[in-house]
Amino acid sequence: MIVRSVDPLKRSIKLVPESSLDLLNIFRLVRIGYEIYSETSREVKRERVSGKVDSERVRVVLGIEVEGKAADPLMRRVSFAGRIIYESRPLDLLGKHHTIHLYPGVELRIRSRREFERLRAFASSYSGRGRGGRVLCISIDDERVAVAEFMGTGLRKLYSKTFPSTDKSLSWGEREIRRIFGEVASTLREYFSRNRESKAIVIGPRIFVDDFMDFLKNFEKSLLKRVERVYHSSVGGEDGIREAMRSGILRDLADLLKPVRDSLEVERFIEQMSRNPEKVALGFREVLEAWRLGAAEKILVSEAFLWNHVVDEDLDRLLEAAEMGRLDLQVLLDGLEASEKIMGLGGIVAFLRYPLPLKDMVG
Secondary structure, three states: EEEEEEOOOOOOOEEEEEOOOHHHHHHHHHOOOOEEEEEEEEEEEEEOOOOOEEEEEEEEEEEEEHHHHHHHEOOOOOEEEEEEEEOOOOOOOOOEEEEEEEEEOOOOOOOEOOOOOHHHHHHHHOOOOOOOOOOOEEEEOOOOOEEEEEOEEEEEEEEEEEEOOOOHHHHHHHHHHHHHHHHHHHHHHHHHHOOOOOOOEEEEEEHHHEEEHHHHHHOOOHHOEEEEEEOOOOOHHHHHHHHHHHHHHHHHOOOHHHHHHHHHHHHHHHHHHHHOOHHEEEHHHHHHHHHHHOOEEEEEEEHHHEEEEEEHHHHHHHHHHOOOOOOEEEEEEEEOOOHHHHOOOOEEEEEOOOOOHHHHHHO
């Protein structure tokens, strides 16, 4: 979440959501009676003297007083509906109903005359929080290569290719690998032209990582300077990235990269569950009971679970406790193997402070 401004005089905050998780947090923040302002497009009809009606779609900033809100888990979209109280250009829209749909990257202003301190606290929680870094990952072995970007909002694949299997000569194979290395280098150049401060890491079996580093040393020295660290895994490609996140070899990047933090916590949970099943809670009913008993040490919840239960009052109480610092709760980003594993366990799990027979307690 980008916090653009906090205005005590207008009793408002200006935000730019960066992810679907940010949209969920805004959905929970905004209450009936708050005001929301955002740029949108609106169809305007005008009647000519001849009686013909023309219509055009114009860009305009509209403000509404919120009368209702909705979250769409399938589309990962939140909406706020109400009567228009402000228009940035005279379009005769005041008093009419309008729905503002929020999307990542679109700026909005939220205003509340009575609860500005709540808005200020929300904005402050993001202002003091690091946005996380960006690291480019190249994962390679003799059969596949993948390039992905680690971000605070998840993992984005930029390039992936499987080497063609062949029984041809060694020199032919070397030429093919050199060609693919060239494609990877092209992907890296394009990425770094847009992200000048980012660094790269290389993952894979030692011999193939060394081959790639030699290629950079001989042909792409400017890219070689971008490689900050090298990690060795048993495989490369997309499988190599997943293995590296599971195994903990990227642990030194956990403070910088949320996808790595998520993966490490899920692996720690699975290890705890296998060692002592009564020191974990699985699913919403068990987690809720553990929290009510004061036994929940840390909760892991998938983003997909939040979307599917965003209007659940019990879940809202859990999230409020976490926001107030009374509960350690970590939301797992969508699109990661870690989040998929927790979805398979009910979407929400918890480490417990002490063993509890939760299965017997919740039936």
